[in-house]
Amino acid sequence: MxxxxxxxxxxxxxxxxxxxxxxxxxxxxxxxxxxxxxxxYMDERNFRPNVIAQxxxxxKTYNIAFTVPxxxxxxxxxxxxxxxxxxxxxxxxxxxxxxxVTVDGxxxxxxxxxxxxxxxxxxxxxxxxxGDGMIGYLQSKGIPFVLVGTAGKPDVVQVDGDHxxxxxxxxxxxxxxxxxxxxxxxxxxxxxxxxxRGFRQAAGQSAPVVWDxxxxxxxxxxxxxxxxxxxxxxxCMDDIICTHALSYLSKMNINIPRDVEMVxxxxxxxxxxxxPPIPSLYFDVREQGAVAxxxxxxxxxxxxxxxxxxxxxxxxxxxxxxxxxx
Amino acid sequence: MxxxxxxxxxxxxxxxxxxxxxxxxxxxxxxxxxxxxxxxYMDERNFRPNVIAQxxxxxKTYNIAFTVPxxxxxxxxxxxxxxxxxxxxxxxxxxxxxxxVTVDGxxxxxxxxxxxxxxxxxxxxxxxxxGDGMIGYLQSKGIPFVLVGTAGKPDVVQVDGDHxxxxxxxxxxxxxxxxxxxxxxxxxxxxxxxxxRGFRQAAGQSAPVVWDxxxxxxxxxxxxxxxxxxxxxxxCMDDIICTHALSYLSKMNINIPRDVEMVxxxxxxxxxxxxPPIPSLYFDVREQGAVAxxxxxxxxxxxxxxxxxxxxxxxxxxxxxxxxxx
DNA sequence: CTGAAAGCGCTTACAG
DNA sequence: CTGAAAGCGCTTACAG
Numbered sequence: 001m002x003x004x005x006x007x008x009x010x011x012x013x014x015x016x017x018x019x020x021x022x023x024x025x026x027x028x029x030x031x032x033x034x035x036x037x038x039x040x041y042m043d044e045r046n047f048r049p050n051v052i053a054q055x056x057x058x059x060k061t062y063n064i065a066f067t068v069p070x071x072x073x074x075x076x077x078x079x080x081x082x083x084x085x086x087x088x089x090x091x092x093x094x095x096x097x098x099x100x101v102t103v104d105g106x107x108x109x110x111x112x113x114x115x116x117x118x119x120x121x122x123x124x125x126x127x128x129x130x131g132d133g134m135i136g137y138l139q140s141k142g143i144p145f146v147l148v149g150t151a152g153k154p155d156v157v158q159v160d161g162d163h164x165x166x167x168x169x170x171x172x173x174x175x176x177x178x179x180x181x182x183x184x185x186x187x188x189x190x191x192x193x194x195x196x197r198g199f200r201q202a203a204g205q206s207a208p209v210v211w212d213x214x215x216x217x218x219x220x221x222x223x224x225x226x227x228x229x230x231x232x233x234x235x236c237m238d239d240i241i242c243t244h245a246l247s248y249l250s251k252m253n254i255n256i257p258r259d260v261e262m263v264x265x266x267x268x269x270x271x272x273x274x275x276p277p278i279p280s281l282y283f284d285v286r287e288q289g290a291v292a293x294x295x296x297x298x299x300x301x302x303x304x305x306x307x308x309x310x311x312x313x314x315x316x317x318x319x320x321x322x323x324x325x326x
Numbered sequence: 327m328x329x330x331x332x333x334x335x336x337x338x339x340x341x342x343x344x345x346x347x348x349x350x351x352x353x354x355x356x357x358x359x360x361x362x363x364x365x366x367y368m369d370e371r372n373f374r375p376n377v378i379a380q381x382x383x384x385x386k387t388y389n390i391a392f393t394v395p396x397x398x399x400x401x402x403x404x405x406x407x408x409x410x411x412x413x414x415x416x417x418x419x420x421x422x423x424x425x426x427v428t429v430d431g432x433x434x435x436x437x438x439x440x441x442x443x444x445x446x447x448x449x450x451x452x453x454x455x456x457g458d459g460m461i462g463y464l465q466s467k468g469i470p471f472v473l474v475g476t477a478g479k480p481d482v483v484q485v486d487g488d489h490x491x492x493x494x495x496x497x498x499x500x501x502x503x504x505x506x507x508x509x510x511x512x513x514x515x516x517x518x519x520x521x522x523r524g525f526r527q528a529a530g531q532s533a534p535v536v537w538d539x540x541x542x543x544x545x546x547x548x549x550x551x552x553x554x555x556x557x558x559x560x561x562c563m564d565d566i567i568c569t570h571a572l573s574y575l576s577k578m579n580i581n582i583p584r585d586v587e588m589v590x591x592x593x594x595x596x597x598x599x600x601x602p603p604i605p606s607l608y609f610d611v612r613e614q615g616a617v618a619x620x621x622x623x624x625x626x627x628x629x630x631x632x633x634x635x636x637x638x639x640x641x642x643x644x645x646x647x648x649x650x651x652x
Numbered sequence: 653c654t655g656a657a658a659g660c661g662c663t664t665a666c667a668g
Numbered sequence: 669c670t671g672a673a674a675g676c677g678c679t680t681a682c683a684g
Contacts (some may be wrong), residue, residue: 003444005677016655021679028680029653051443052381053677056660061378066426071411071612078404085397088428092436097445098426100392102414110418117377118329118661119423216599244599250576251601270596273542273570275577286397331661342671347663354664355669379661382676444677 004047013041024049063099064091064296065114065123067134070104077240077268079285083126083148086289094297096121106132115141122296124148124289127191146296148288150190154307157299159292161283162310163191167198167265170281171235173321175202177261178232183222183245184211185237195237195265203235213237219244233261239268239280246274257322267316277317287311330373339367350375389425390417390622391440391449393460396430403566403594405611409452409474412615420623422447432458441467448622450474450615453517472622474614476516480633483625485618487609488636489517493524493591496607497561499647501528503587504558509548509571510537511563521563521591529561539563545570559587565594565606572600583648593642603643613637 006020013020015034022030023038041047055061066087068080088098099120101110111134114120122144125134135156138145147158174180180203185192196209208229210222219236223245226234236242242264249256256262256276264271264280271278288311295305332346339346341360348356349364367373381387392413394406414424425446427436437460440446448470451460461482464471473484500506506529511518522535534555536548545562549571552560562568568590575582582588582602590597590606597604614637621631 003677007677017678018655018657018680019653022654025679031653034653046442048439048442048444050677051445052378052387053660054679055378056382056662057677057679059660063425068407068411068414071415078407081394081404081407084426085394085428088394088426089397092428097440099389100410100414100424100426102411102418113374114423116372116374118374119377240595243596247596247599247601269566270569270573273573275573329661333661343662344664344671344673345669348670351663357669360669376661379676380663382678383661383663385676 003050004045006049009038009042009045009047013038061119061121062096063120064096064293065099065101065111065120067101067103067111067123067125069127070102070107072104077238080126082285083289086286086291087124087148087293088289089286090290090293090297096297103132103134108132108134108137112137115143122146122300124292124296126289127189144296144299146292146299148285148292150194152190157295157305157307159288159295159309159311160191160194161281161288161313163194163265163281163283164198164201165310166281166283166313166315167195167235168202169198170263170265170279170315171199171202173279174233174235174261174263177322179230180207180233180235181226181229181231182207182209182235183213183219183226183237183241184209185241186214187211192237199235199265213241213244216244216247220248223248227260231260233263235263235265238266239264239271242266242278242280243268243270246271246278257320261322272316276320279315279317279320282314282316284311329376330371332375335364335368335371335373339364387445387447388422389446390422390619391425391427391437391446393427393429393437393449393451395453396428396433398430403564406452408611409615412612412617413450413474413619414615415612416616416619416623422623429458429460434458434460434463437463441469448472448626450618450622452615453515470622470625472618472625474611474618476520478516483621483631483633485614485621485635485637486517486520487607487614487639489520489591489607489609490524490527491636492607492609492639492641493521493561494528495524496589496591496605496641497525497528499605500559500561500587500589503648505556506533506559506561507552507555507557508533508535508561509539509545509552509563509567510535511567512540513537518563525561525591539567539570542570542573546574549574553586557586559589561589561591564592565590565597568592568604568606569594569596572597572604583646587648598642602646605641605643605646608640608642610637 006017010017010020020038022028023035066084091098101114125147127149147156150160182199208226210225213219213222219241236245262278264278267280267282271280298305332343336343336346346364348354349361392410417424427440451471451473453475473482476486508525534552536551539545539548545567562571588604590604593606593608597606624631
């Protein structure tokens, strides 16, 4: 079926294409009357202007790129889904759509293609890995972008939970219980560095830490190492690590809290229903995505925006903290 | 900075825009020599044609829509991420990008907008919920689409795991153990209906089933109801249900396999590391996404494709099946 | 307030 | 094989 264009509706109404366009965009001078008549007619026919043509005329795409890790690093956590939804919600509200761009390790070729093909007006980065050239590339292209997460560079607009403060807060609840250890994840991830920092601030320089626990076996190894150093409480850097650890505890009949205290720096429905529930930190990732997208849109509109936005957290399952929370 | 166009490179090389275009697309007659010269020059300058302009000229967008549920139904499983990655991989290979479209309950307005604005050439639907008007809408618009999942309508191109066969297979491993019960999820989901069917085929008409266990408490209620009916083995329709159940068992000190056998119709890294590991079904969702996208691309190219593609599954943790697997 | 015309960057018949 | 021209569907100065 032939698609109808503004030319069709113009001739049907006996006006010019220009007037139709003005009715649609609201730009330029046009009488309320003819505008209403045109809009009304379009509504009846359920006409929608072709966005591609608008894009070409305006040199804007009404698309925003959102990065997700490629197949290797995807993981089993729904982080990216949640963030994506937040970004999507805000984008759709403003007439923008989200284009997904996969990033495999340090390979940013997909982003290059999308940017250089002129398919997006801006980008939302999720979870920055230090060392890939993404940020430098986007800056060199002068394309607006916002990061959900943390980057060392202070000139990058970023939105994140305050992991350092949150981890310090939850860790400090256990400092009187005895020695505390930390099972850390991938050391390259910026977010893990922030969590580590919070842990150190509360637990002190001598508290034992094991990095790069990325699967069941390395978690078990880390846990045993910490126990060997006399840890009374074990902090897990995220919910996956914690779940692995809990599954090991259950297998070995190690009791919480009698034999060890467990803490997680990241919540999960799994930890909520564990018995006993594990104290953990909750961040609203969907909200962070929405805020990031909002900042991006405002940047694209030329408004000034704060460089660093830190969203709050919640402390879950205080009841499981010996002595309770403050 | 002024963006460079094919006109720029044409004049720089002393040829016409038409030749440059022919060099890019490979369409039309052009000598190997000038083609190579043009391509070479473009490479050096790292020139990429503006896709938006190509879209308008070709009346193609090189975009594919991928649906995800909006914030209410998102859930804690990474299903959509995984599927999305598969779709993305295949799309990118073929020069297409993925546009994310959220669907909230029965509200398909976002899809309408994207389609009627002419922003996509085709769509990949994930997880169909019977009753929303999505399929009917897309058919009425005549836009090509493929479903990852199952729909009742035989004229829809669909890709899915063979849940019915898989659930029948795993259920039948427990039929001699005694009475089997099933904890079901949302009854409206097509995939759940398929799983139910497989369960029925293996367990028989009299086996007890409880539907709509959607959170910890309803799962516990369902579990107790089945036990009250004398179930020796309990099948969980997915990994979330199963994890909730396991967490209840652990709390109540109910032992596997002494007190009850547990089975899950959907795998998860959580079940893998549970002690003992829970027999479960594994489907490669990323692959399903890739296959769906491939079928869509072929449909758009006018090739005939099979209406229904059923991908295989794996049976995980047979060792936990009493008597082992066949 | 309204229309005719040029332009966004590319493609593709149509003539050479 | 190559170029000049028209066209994809919309927008926006520029004149009325």
